[in-house]
Amino acid sequence: MARYGRQTGELMVVIVTRTNEIPQQNKLVNEIVARLPKVKSIVHNMNSKKTNVIMGDKTEILWGSEVIYDYIGDIKFAISARSFYQVNPEQTKVLYDKALEFAELTGEESVIDAYCGIGTISLFLAQKANKVFGVEIVPEAIEDAKRNAELNGITNAEFAVGEAETVIPAWYEEGNSAHVLVVDPPRKGCDEALLKTIIDMKPKKVVYVSCNPATLARDLRILEDGGYKTIEVQPVDMFPQTTHCEAVAKIVLV
Numbered sequence: 001m002a003r004y005g006r007q008t009g010e011l012m013v014v015i016v017t018r019t020n021e022i023p024q025q026n027k028l029v030n031e032i033v034a035r036l037p038k039v040k041s042i043v044h045n046m047n048s049k050k051t052n053v054i055m056g057d058k059t060e061i062l063w064g065s066e067v068i069y070d071y072i073g074d075i076k077f078a079i080s081a082r083s084f085y086q087v088n089p090e091q092t093k094v095l096y097d098k099a100l101e102f103a104e105l106t107g108e109e110s111v112i113d114a115y116c117g118i119g120t121i122s123l124f125l126a127q128k129a130n131k132v133f134g135v136e137i138v139p140e141a142i143e144d145a146k147r148n149a150e151l152n153g154i155t156n157a158e159f160a161v162g163e164a165e166t167v168i169p170a171w172y173e174e175g176n177s178a179h180v181l182v183v184d185p186p187r188k189g190c191d192e193a194l195l196k197t198i199i200d201m202k203p204k205k206v207v208y209v210s211c212n213p214a215t216l217a218r219d220l221r222i223l224e225d226g227g228y229k230t231i232e233v234q235p236v237d238m239f240p241q242t243t244h245c246e247a248v249a250k251i252v253l254v
């Protein structure tokens with residue numbers, strides 16, 4: 001897997017193997033470094049599982065830095081190998097701006113960013129909110145998110161590792177809530193336990209960023225049955241020349 005920071009020109013190469021061994025590892029690393037001067041990081045990831053998930057849990061740095069850097073708008077992001085990063089650099093800013101517009105923040109709000117990855121959307125939101133809480137299942141992504149807040153001098157964003165459907169219900173049970181909740185789940189959509197907590201917590205607004213219209217429609221039905229109304233859904237072409245379509249939905253409590 002190759003990951004490219006469009007704004008910085010930095011390149012990360014991730015070699016994913018089934019076993020722990022890379023035959024002729026040093027030779028391979030030296031060749032990559034010699035031929036690709038933009039490479040800042042070479043990482044080995046091991047995935048012995050037969051699944052459609054590309055990377056396994058175990059990573060080691062073979063050469064260079066643990067992260068590469070990139071900018072979306074004015075915000076600088078450190079991105080490590082196992083962290084999610086949107087694949088379309090042109091359209092990512094369009095997508096995040098739409099999410100921010102739908103959130104209609106005034107500076108007073110507490111916001112939860114569920115499925116926050118390296119804190120991309122969270123840090124966009126933090127500039128217009130009172131406080132942002134991000135939740136994400138991949139520990140390395142949360143380390144990146146914390147580093148990214150610091151890197152950009154953003155002090156009103158906090159991040160927690162865990163399943164959104166476990167962490168957010170637990171926060172709610174402890175008496176915490178949010179004015180605005182942003183979700184950006186993987187293709188399978190939001191877990192039912194999270195949707196139930198949203199309905200109980202009653203944030204005034206939900207912004208749903210989705211890469212799968214089918215699960216978006218399914219989850220909107222559940223939210224609408226729970227007292228919400230979908231105001232607008234804006235498709236964003238993140239995957240041109242494919243059948244895939246990203247979308248952002250603005251949902252309000254009625």
Ligand SMILES: C[S@@+](CC[C@H](N)C(=O)[O-])C[C@H]1O[C@@H](n2cnc3c(N)ncnc32)[C@H](O)[C@@H]1O
Nearest residue numbers: 084115116117120136137138163164184185186
């Ligand atoms: C579509 S990505 C969005 C990430 C981020 N919002 C962005 O735009 O870069 C979905 C993220 O959800 C995370 N994730 C998957 N299942 C999760 C769960 N049950 N709870 C929390 N995060 C989860 C993935 O690791 C991934 O980072």
